[in-house]
Amino acid sequence: MLELKNICFEVDDDLGHVAILHDVNFTVSKDKFAVITGPNGGGKSTIAKLIAGVIKPTSGQILFNGTDITNADITERARMGISYALQQPVRFKGIQVIDLLRIAAGRELSVAESCEYLSKVGMCARDYIYREVNASLSGGELKRIEIATILARGTQLSVFDEPEAGIDLWSFQSLIHVFQSMRKSISDSSILVISHQERILEIADEIIVVSDGTISKHGPGSEVLPELIGTSSAVNSCEKLTERS
Amino acid sequence: MDSIQKKILQEVADLHKVPEGAYNIRANGESAGRRSTENIEITSKTECSGIDIRIKDGTKNESVHIPVVLSESGLKETVYNDFYVGEDCDVLIVAGCGIHNCGVQDSEHDGIHRFFIGKNSRVRYVEKHYGEGDGKGKRILNPGTEVHMEEGSSMEMEMVQIKGVDSTERVTTAELAEGAKLLVKERLMTHGEQSAVSVYKVLLNGKDSSADIVSRSVARDSSYQKLDLCITGNAPCHGHTECDSIIMDKGHILAVPQLEANDTSSELIHEAAIGKIAGEQLIKLMTLGLTEAEAEQQIINGFLK
Numbered sequence: 001m002l003e004l005k006n007i008c009f010e011v012d013d014d015l016g017h018v019a020i021l022h023d024v025n026f027t028v029s030k031d032k033f034a035v036i037t038g039p040n041g042g043g044k045s046t047i048a049k050l051i052a053g054v055i056k057p058t059s060g061q062i063l064f065n066g067t068d069i070t071n072a073d074i075t076e077r078a079r080m081g082i083s084y085a086l087q088q089p090v091r092f093k094g095i096q097v098i099d100l101l102r103i104a105a106g107r108e109l110s111v112a113e114s115c116e117y118l119s120k121v122g123m124c125a126r127d128y129i130y131r132e133v134n135a136s137l138s139g140g141e142l143k144r145i146e147i148a149t150i151l152a153r154g155t156q157l158s159v160f161d162e163p164e165a166g167i168d169l170w171s172f173q174s175l176i177h178v179f180q181s182m183r184k185s186i187s188d189s190s191i192l193v194i195s196h197q198e199r200i201l202e203i204a205d206e207i208i209v210v211s212d213g214t215i216s217k218h219g220p221g222s223e224v225l226p227e228l229i230g231t232s233s234a235v236n237s238c239e240k241l242t243e244r245s
Numbered sequence: 246m247d248s249i250q251k252k253i254l255q256e257v258a259d260l261h262k263v264p265e266g267a268y269n270i271r272a273n274g275e276s277a278g279r280r281s282t283e284n285i286e287i288t289s290k291t292e293c294s295g296i297d298i299r300i301k302d303g304t305k306n307e308s309v310h311i312p313v314v315l316s317e318s319g320l321k322e323t324v325y326n327d328f329y330v331g332e333d334c335d336v337l338i339v340a341g342c343g344i345h346n347c348g349v350q351d352s353e354h355d356g357i358h359r360f361f362i363g364k365n366s367r368v369r370y371v372e373k374h375y376g377e378g379d380g381k382g383k384r385i386l387n388p389g390t391e392v393h394m395e396e397g398s399s400m401e402m403e404m405v406q407i408k409g410v411d412s413t414e415r416v417t418t419a420e421l422a423e424g425a426k427l428l429v430k431e432r433l434m435t436h437g438e439q440s441a442v443s444v445y446k447v448l449l450n451g452k453d454s455s456a457d458i459v460s461r462s463v464a465r466d467s468s469y470q471k472l473d474l475c476i477t478g479n480a481p482c483h484g485h486t487e488c489d490s491i492i493m494d495k496g497h498i499l500a501v502p503q504l505e506a507n508d509t510s511s512e513l514i515h516e517a518a519i520g521k522i523a524g525e526q527l528i529k530l531m532t533l534g535l536t537e538a539e540a541e542q543q544i545i546n547g548f549l550k
Contacts, residue, residue: 052532074531083532090529093461093489094547103543104533149533 001190002028002051002157007060009046020046021213024060028157028190028206033183035201035221036194037233038210044194045087047210048161051192052084053077064157081156085149087165087194089142092133097145100133104149117148120181122174140171147178160193164200172197179203198234201225209233246270246277249345250314256375257341258312264339268310269296271324273317285309285336295325295357298338302331302363310339313356318348318382323355332363332395341373344384344410353385360390362425365397372402376409383411392419392427396451399426406441407434407549414442423451423480431460432549435468435496444473449482449511459487463545464496475503478511488517491548 007024010017021043028034036044049055050062053074062070069077078084092100101114115125121144131137133145143163150158163179164172176199182191183203193200201207204221209228217224228234246254250272258264263278267285270278274294281287284304288297298309311326328338346352362368376384392400406413419427427447435441447456456476464470476484488500502515522544530540 054528054532074528075534075536078532078534086525086529086532088525090523090525092526092544092547094550095543096547099543099547100533103530103535106534153533 001030001032001065002192003061003063004047004050005061005063007047007050007057007062009043009050009055010058019213021050021057023214024210026208026215026218028192030188030190031186032205033186033191033203034193034206034208035204036192036208036210037196037201037228038216039232042211043213044210045161048084048087048159048192048194051157051159052082054084078155083150083153083155083158085146085158085160085163087161089139089146090133091135091137091142095133096130097133098129100145100149101152104152106153109152114152117152118145120151121145121148121178123148140167143167143171143175144178147175151182156189158189158191160191160195162194162196164195164197176200196233196235198225198229198236201228201234246272246314247316249316250277253314253316253343253345253375253377254312256377257314257343257373258310258339264308264310266308266310267298271311271313273315274320274322277314282307290325290327293325294322295327298326298328300328300330300334300336303333304331305335308337308339312340313342313354314345315342315352315354316345318346318352318378318380319350321351321353323357325357325359327359328361330360330362330366330368332365334363334366334368336366336368338368338370340370341375342386342388343375343377344386345378346376346382346384347378347380349381351383351385353387355387355389357389358391360392360394360400362392362394362398362400364395366395367398368400370400370402372404374406374410374413376411384409385412386410387414388416390415390417392417394419394421394425394427394454396422397424398422399428401428402430404429404431405433407432408436410439410441411437412440414444416444416446418446418448419456420448420450421454421456421482423453425451425454427456427458429456429458429460431458431462433460433462433470433472434465434545434549435463435470436465437468438466439468441469442471442473445475445486447476447484448479449476449484450479451482452480453482454480455483457485459489461489461548462498463491463493463549464498465493467495467497469497471499471501473501473503474515475505476513476515477505477507478513479507481508481510482512484511484513486515488515490519491545492519492521
């Protein structure tokens with residue numbers, strides 16, 4: 001389904017020439033729920049952006065269903081079947097939740113259909129469907145709407161960049177249920193989630209650990225997770241809160 | 246009316262046929278249809294060009310449409326329309342002007358509207374301005390709106406100018422008595438070499454009067470906009486202005502929010518922001534399958550909705 005081959009990503013900044021990623025190689029196969037974890041600053045979000053086409057690698061190749069998409073732009077990749085949920089959901093003045101769902105689905109969704117997607121992410125559709133996707137919504141609400149747009153797209157590959165970032169503990173609990181049910185209904189598609197959360201790692205078929213800009217470990221969840229427990233690559237939500245305070 | 250005039254009428258007043266209720270349609274400087282109703286009387290002015298609209302006390306759930314269409318190149322007119330709204334009314338007033346100019350001479354319509362709103366009346370006012378035609382002659386609209394609101398009255402104004410008007414200078418003034426409420430939603434988009442100046446002067450004279458003026462605009466190409474919003478508090482009152490603009494291409498925007506308080510219990514707030522479309526907004530919509538141009542259009546459509 002998705003293959004990253006010898007990916008390097010370098011930038012020039014105040015510190016000079018910096019390699020954010022080097023020699024990144026991995027494959028996500030069909031019907032898999034894969035989770036990328038690893039310490040902060042290791043290059044995880046950069047991988048998500050490279051897959052979505054927001055940035056292009058300095059060298060290396062990205063293949064999607066066997067097709068080289070390295071030079072395809074964001075729109076082309078989206079139309080080929082790649083969805084990408086941003087770590088910080090974007091706000092839009094004037095665009096309503098239903099508009100965003102319709103754009104995501106690429107067709108005129110009925111109100112009932114839109115409500116179904118919102119219900120799946122634990123939102124009472126009646127309260128939200130005509131709300132503007134603006135600053136009046138909380139971080140948790142925006143995150144769930146972001147996920148609903150990915151569900152509405154129903155593409156072959158869905159990439160989620162830290163879905164738990166910026167949300168409260170209560171919202172996090174219900175978010176876990178959303179991912180658990182996505183995991184159950186996975187068919188002919190794959191999900192790639194960037195997360196440190198133990199409860200998301202627990203449902204992973206595969207875990208990919210990224211540190212210092214490259215893959216340090218990649219294997220079945222049952223094998224990799226026990227090694228990560230107690231490190232910053234697998235935290236439970238309370239630890240995360242303690243860490244922040 | 247010819248097909249061009251009918252099309253413009255649809256653009257400015259969403260009218261596909263003769264509207265219900267009272268109406269006055271003006272086409273190329275002449276009346277193209279009028280109807281008064283039992284509660285709403287429309288009469289021509291004798292001393293100058295324009296009409297008087299008198300709405301009886303207690304008129305509820307009725308509407309007046311007074312669209313203007315100009316399709317003759319070179320026509321310039323100033324029209325004075327006065328609305329006398331009685332007490333305890335609840336009415337919808339739909340105005341608007343569309344110009345089709347395919348000639349070389351400038352076409353101009355300056356509509357001066359005065360509203361006298363009686364005690365406890367509620368008025369919803371919709372004004373849409375539109376221009377089209379590929380002639381070199383400019384399409385010019387300089388509307389003046391003057392609102393006098395008596396105790397307990399409320400007015401909701403929706404002012405929209407989305408396309409095709411080359412030059413506009415719109416001045417809206419309002420004075421509010423005790424407990425009166427004014428809500429303004431302005432939507433403005435300029436493109437090409439267009440220029441738009443929008444001025445609001447609102448006087449909150451009565452105790453507990455309030456005004457909320459929200460202007461959203463988009464300046465594309467090399468167009469120019471000046472947004473000058475001023476609220477003066479002369480009593481314990483609440484006033485809020487918001488001026489939110491998207492700048493694109495080589496556009497110019499000057500936002501001048503002003504507040505003036507002459508009473509210690511005046512509560513006045515202004516907000517003004519100018520910015521380009523955020524890159525992350527484009528990225529988000531592109532990840533949903535839109536092209537960059539489609540994403541930009543969606544963002545603007547939403548912003549000006």
